[in-house]
Amino acid sequence: MRVAVIGLGAWGSMTAWRLAEAGADVVGYEAGVIGHDGGSSHGATRLYRRLCVEHAGLVPLAERSAALWRELERVSGEPLLTVTGGVSIGPADSALVRDSLAVAAATDVEHALLDADAIRARWPMLRIGDDAVGVVDPAAGILAAEPSVLAAAAAARHAGATLHERARVDATDAADGIVRVDGREERFDQVVVTAGAWTGALVPGLGVTPTRTLVTWFAPRPGQEAQHAAEALGVVVVAVGDAWMWGHGAQPGGLVKLGPADDPAFVPIEPDDLLGSSDPRDGALVSRLAATALPGLDPTPTDVRPCMYGRTTDHQFVLGRVGERLTVGGGCNGHGFKHAAAIGEHLAEVALGAEPTVPLPFADATRFQAAATATA
Numbered sequence: 001m002r003v004a005v006i007g008l009g010a011w012g013s014m015t016a017w018r019l020a021e022a023g024a025d026v027v028g029y030e031a032g033v034i035g036h037d038g039g040s041s042h043g044a045t046r047l048y049r050r051l052c053v054e055h056a057g058l059v060p061l062a063e064r065s066a067a068l069w070r071e072l073e074r075v076s077g078e079p080l081l082t083v084t085g086g087v088s089i090g091p092a093d094s095a096l097v098r099d100s101l102a103v104a105a106a107t108d109v110e111h112a113l114l115d116a117d118a119i120r121a122r123w124p125m126l127r128i129g130d131d132a133v134g135v136v137d138p139a140a141g142i143l144a145a146e147p148s149v150l151a152a153a154a155a156a157r158h159a160g161a162t163l164h165e166r167a168r169v170d171a172t173d174a175a176d177g178i179v180r181v182d183g184r185e186e187r188f189d190q191v192v193v194t195a196g197a198w199t200g201a202l203v204p205g206l207g208v209t210p211t212r213t214l215v216t217w218f219a220p221r222p223g224q225e226a227q228h229a230a231e232a233l234g235v236v237v238v239a240v241g242d243a244w245m246w247g248h249g250a251q252p253g254g255l256v257k258l259g260p261a262d263d264p265a266f267v268p269i270e271p272d273d274l275l276g277s278s279d280p281r282d283g284a285l286v287s288r289l290a291a292t293a294l295p296g297l298d299p300t301p302t303d304v305r306p307c308m309y310g311r312t313t314d315h316q317f318v319l320g321r322v323g324e325r326l327t328v329g330g331g332c333n334g335h336g337f338k339h340a341a342a343i344g345e346h347l348a349e350v351a352l353g354a355e356p357t358v359p360l361p362f363a364d365a366t367r368f369q370a371a372a373t374a375t376a
């Protein structure tokens with residue numbers, strides 16, 4: 001079967017790899033170069049969490065992804081996933097803790113519950129309230145972001161895929177499996193669109209809004225380096241007031257990465273305008289959260305880089321078939337890197353007409369179209 005994959009960031013490169021491994025004749029198109037810094041997948045790292053507070057149905061996806069990340073490590077010879085363990089911390093009645101415990105109860109995922117004294121003993125660098133509890137996710141860790149994309153693309157090519165770079169698809173005609181690029185038409189049995197924040201430009205009506213965000217890095221104060229190393233801090237998500245901050249400790253030669261779950265500076269954007277964009281509010285919220293929860297860090301970020309993702313109103317992914325020959329993967333909502341390997345498998349299975357290894361009914365790609373039709 002001849003399958004096109006449009007967009008080769010984390011999701012598309014993994015999809016191309018899984019399709020090629022399944023025996024499909026794969027042609028991938030990437031508007032930039034694979035691993036470029038103008039989409040969602042660039043930078044050094046992403047967090048891996050197994051206890052996915054976003055939806056209980058994502059826990060099996062994260063588990064499946066971990067197995068595929070390890071397979072990609074074997075194929076590529078690159079270390080991609082470093083397990084550090086992680087913890088989500090907040091008052092017992094905070095949404096972060098409540099939702100984490102609800103997901104843990106619904107899935108039986110390995111976890112532990114700590115009180116404030118136990119958190120302070122294990123994470124002395126964190127400043128927390130006496131009412132804080134921590135939900136530990138022992139499988140959490142840090143993914144190498146750009147190396148993962150490059151490794152998946154190389155694995156796809158090794159398995160027979162042809163991947164074109166600097167090849168922006170102008171349009172795709174879902175009914176006929178036609179892909180138009182550089183004034184030419186190519187015909188496919190199936191087309192998969194994994195164009196990140198650009199997905200809605202190629203397939204309108206999916207309910208995905210391109211949203212600008214930031215990647216921000218912080219340096220430990222002098223003498224605080226060991227406390228904030230990856231093996232000490234691990235992966236943390238902390239509720240501070242109504243806000244959440246996620247982050248991980250510094251890897252060798254690196255810095256501490258922190259970001260807010262949401263921010264007034266995260267606004268809709270035209271995806272092509274991302275690079276070079278700025279907002280006067282950039283970095284202000286995360287700096288305040290860092291100063292509150294991690295006083296051993298200099299709260300002024302050392303580096304602030306724009307990034308973006310496709311956002312949906314229910315914060316869930318948009319995955320699956322939207323036409324006889326068309327499958328989409330979009331709406332990552334800022335939590336899709338850890339799942340990229342299994343999402344690639346899922347999209348490949350859907351495009352090939354196979355039963356998905358991990359069913360994801362809550363991410364159905366037609367749900368916003370169905371809602372719009374119902375309210376019309």
Ligand SMILES: Cc1cc2nc3c(=O)[nH]c(=O)nc-3n(C[C@H](O)[C@H](O)[C@H](O)COP(=O)(O)OP(=O)(O)OC[C@H]3O[C@@H](n4cnc5c(N)ncnc54)[C@H](O)[C@@H]3O)c2cc1C
Nearest residue numbers: 007009010011031039040041047169196307332336337338
């Ligand atoms: C700041 C930030 C922090 C994040 N942190 C985490 C985290 O800690 N853990 C986690 O799990 N997730 C995290 N995420 C989310 C994760 O990075 C994304 O879910 C993931 O990278 C999505 O990849 P993608 O392939 O969908 O998009 P992209 O990487 O943007 O790939 C889409 C590709 O499509 C290409 N394209 C677009 N239009 C066309 C066209 N017409 N023709 C050809 N190619 C086209 C683009 O050039 C692009 O390369 C974070 C995201 C951001 C922005």
